[in-house]
Amino acid sequence: MTTDLTKKQTYASDKIARSFLILAMSYLLFGLLLGVIGGFQYILPSFLKNKLSFQQTRPLHVYLVITWIFTGAQAGLYYYLPRICQRKLYWEQGAKIHLLIQILVSVLIVYSFFMGEFGGREYLEFPPWLGAFMLLSWIPFVINFFFTLKPNYKNAPVYVWSWSTGILFFFITLSESYLWLIDYFHSNIIRDVTVQWKALGSMVGSWNMLVYGTGMYIMEKMSGDTKACRSPLAFFFYFLGLTNLMFNWGHHTYIVPAAPWVKTVAYIISMTELLILGYIIMQWRKTMSQARKNYHIIPYRLLSFADGWILLNLILAIIISVPAWNNYTHGTHITVAHAMGATIGINTMLLFASVYYIIQQEGQAFFEKKRKITGTGVFITNFALLLFWIAMLGTGLLKISSKLNNETFYTLMQKSLPWFKFFTYSGIVVFAGLFILIVTAISLIRKSSAVRTLTSE
Amino acid sequence: MVKILAFITLFTSYLIYSGFVYSIGTESTVIPNKEEQLTVTKGKALYEKYNCVSCHQLYGLGGYLGPELTTAYSDPQRGELFMKALLQAGGRRMPNFHFNENEISAIITYLKYVDATAVSYKKK
Numbered sequence: 049m050t051t052d053l054t055k056k057q058t059y060a061s062d063k064i065a066r067s068f069l070i071l072a073m074s075y076l077l078f079g080l081l082l083g084v085i086g087g088f089q090y091i092l093p094s095f096l097k098n099k100l101s102f103q104q105t106r107p108l109h110v111y112l113v114i115t116w117i118f119t120g121a122q123a124g125l126y127y128y129l130p131r132i133c134q135r136k137l138y139w140e141q142g143a144k145i146h147l148l149i150q151i152l153v154s155v156l157i158v159y160s161f162f163m164g165e166f167g168g169r170e171y172l173e174f175p176p177w178l179g180a181f182m183l184l185s186w187i188p189f190v191i192n193f194f195f196t197l198k199p200n201y202k203n204a205p206v207y208v209w210s211w212s213t214g215i216l217f218f219f220i221t222l223s224e225s226y227l228w229l230i231d232y233f234h235s236n237i238i239r240d241v242t243v244q245w246k247a248l249g250s251m252v253g254s255w256n257m258l259v260y261g262t263g264m265y266i267m268e269k270m271s272g273d274t275k276a277c278r279s280p281l282a283f284f285f286y287f288l289g290l291t292n293l294m295f296n297w298g299h300h301t302y303i304v305p306a307a308p309w310v311k312t313v314a315y316i317i318s319m320t321e322l323l324i325l326g327y328i329i330m331q332w333r334k335t336m337s338q339a340r341k342n343y344h345i346i347p348y349r350l351l352s353f354a355d356g357w358i359l360l361n362l363i364l365a366i367i368i369s370v371p372a373w374n375n376y377t378h379g380t381h382i383t384v385a386h387a388m389g390a391t392i393g394i395n396t397m398l399l400f401a402s403v404y405y406i407i408q409q410e411g412q413a414f415f416e417k418k419r420k421i422t423g424t425g426v427f428i429t430n431f432a433l434l435l436f437w438i439a440m441l442g443t444g445l446l447k448i449s450s451k452l453n454n455e456t457f458y459t460l461m462q463k464s465l466p467w468f469k470f471f472t473y474s475g476i477v478v479f480a481g482l483f484i485l486i487v488t489a490i491s492l493i494r495k496s497s498a499v500r501t502l503t504s505e
Numbered sequence: 506m507v508k509i510l511a512f513i514t515l516f517t518s519y520l521i522y523s524g525f526v527y528s529i530g531t532e533s534t535v536i537p538n539k540e541e542q543l544t545v546t547k548g549k550a551l552y553e554k555y556n557c558v559s560c561h562q563l564y565g566l567g568g569y570l571g572p573e574l575t576t577a578y579s580d581p582q583r584g585e586l587f588m589k590a591l592l593q594a595g596g597r598r599m600p601n602f603h604f605n606e607n608e609i610s611a612i613i614t615y616l617k618y619v620d621a622t623a624v625s626y627k628k629k
């Protein structure tokens with residue numbers, strides 16, 4: 049078999065990047081499995097009620113899929129950093145330490161959920177001391193990022209800004225999300241809830257910065273256009289995104305009786321998203337014609353699906369940011385559609401674009417054999433995701449009508465059953481689509497790593 | 506240079522804004538007395554220890570398998586006795602946590618406090 053491997057520059061740290069890729073996709077695989085179990089708990093009230101109740105499945109699902117997102121981004125960076133600056137990773141040992149601490153923290157978190165030990169806070173439902181370890185595990189990564197790249201922000205491309213911002217804000221927001229440990233925050237529910245929404249909302253923004261940075265980087269590499277990522281327009285949208293990261297969280301807190309200006313600021317900032325929306329629609333045709341041209345290239349296809357999901361989720365985000373509508377949509381599955389629509393449709397698609405971009409770099413020849421099955425995986429995932437997303441919107445709308453009719457929770461749950469089924473069954477198909485992408489990617493990465501070992505011997 | 510300045514300006518506004526949100530933006534008009542506060546804190550600690558957030562929401566934070574609890578206390582369809590019953594025995598989906606009377610009353614006191622702060626819900 050011939051590969052173009054020998055022609056490409058390789059780095060010793062690629063091995064660790066591959067380990068991170070496999071780790072990231074393992075998180076996703078287990079996270080998906082728990083999501084499906086959680087879905088069945090909606091349909092069957094007593095399903096695993098005593099052994100692995102929703103009290104455990106939801107935090108496990110959320111923790112694992114969230115960790116897939118940032119680990120997937122980190123894995124990509126370990127691969128890209130040496131290539132961007134043509135020098136080896138600053139601290140290879142550090143990357144290994146990162147991997148070890150991260151695995152250890154994950155094992156402890158999963159164990160604590162199984163044992164019923166909780167911190168009991170939304171999204172970060174594990175005991176708080178584990179959050180400190182999570183931050184710690186990032187430190188070698190941060191050192192590697194800044195010391196390998198030695199960014200010069202005056203003329204750095206926008207993705208370097210985006211990654212740096214993602215890292216900075218992950219530290220800020222994860223620390224902020226633990227302010228509740230101080231009584232000043234914990235004893236006042238209004239403050240506690242507002243700050244928690246603030247921290248979590250911006251934390252999601254920090255992952256977006258990491259993942260969008262990756263998307264822009266591979267787009268640049270594939271198109272060969274190095275100007276786009278340095279253009280004023282690119283920076284305009286970076287700063288708009290940053291402003292949203294900092295202030296947009298407020299649309300989750302309309303219902304919290306904090307000071308009225310918190311809402312006003314949030315509302316105004318949210319509406320700047322309309323600019324992004326307009327821009328995307330304008331770019332749409334251009335992107336689409338490019339996508340058609342490059343349809344055979346899997347990362348392109350994933351990037352253009354991500355574009356489609358950005359469009360749909362942005363429309364949804366703008367709708368739920370209008371206070372009068374938020375009044376109805378908040379606290380329903382419409383919020384879950386907002387959360388999962390973005391984390392699957394946008395983040396997961398961009399990350400798989402990165403995963404498959406790396407795989408193709410590692411050896412086009414292997415990949416050729418798997419192109420068809422990968423394409424099928426991408427199609428199944430996106431088609432099913434559309435149904436899954438519609439199911440969540442439907443469940444949410446039903447809840448709104450039920451609230452308006454003053455129905456009891458029990459009646460609502462009875463009426464929602466067909467929608468829950470629709471949700472869970474389409475979720476299973478999403479799982480199946482992603483399963484294909486995960487298994488194919490892991491097997492290709494392992495193959496290319498075996499060949500690497502052979503050629504280097 | 507413009508970019509760096511823009512970043513510094515935004516970041517500084519973010520820090521100042523955070524300061525406002527942490528203080529005057531989130532002052533509460535409902536301030537329990539010392540004794541109540543102890544019970545509220547205990548109830549809240551139980552709410553966290555048993556991860557009620559996975560199934561219930563308070564002010565929109567939390568999972569959706571169970572009902573939202575922000576105003577459960579003053580809801581004519583639910584109220585204290587109904588809540589107690591569920592905490593004592595669990596429900597169709599809600600597990601039985603085998604709480605003792607003390608714990609149940611602490612949780613209810615906590616939820617009563619949350620309900621009292623929820624003026625924005627009741628205006629509707």
Ligand code: HEM
Binds near residue numbers: 080113387
């Ligand atoms: C890449 C794949 C996925 C990602 C990134 C993801 C992400 C998330 C996130 C962020 C939440 C929290 C939502 C919120 O509180 O608003 C969530 C909740 C949930 N997800 Fe997923 N999810 C994925 C796939 C799935 C699949 C395939 C299923 C299968 C049915 C599923 C079932 C659930 C359930 C049942 C919840 C809990 C909803 C509730 O709060 O009651 N997820 N997911």
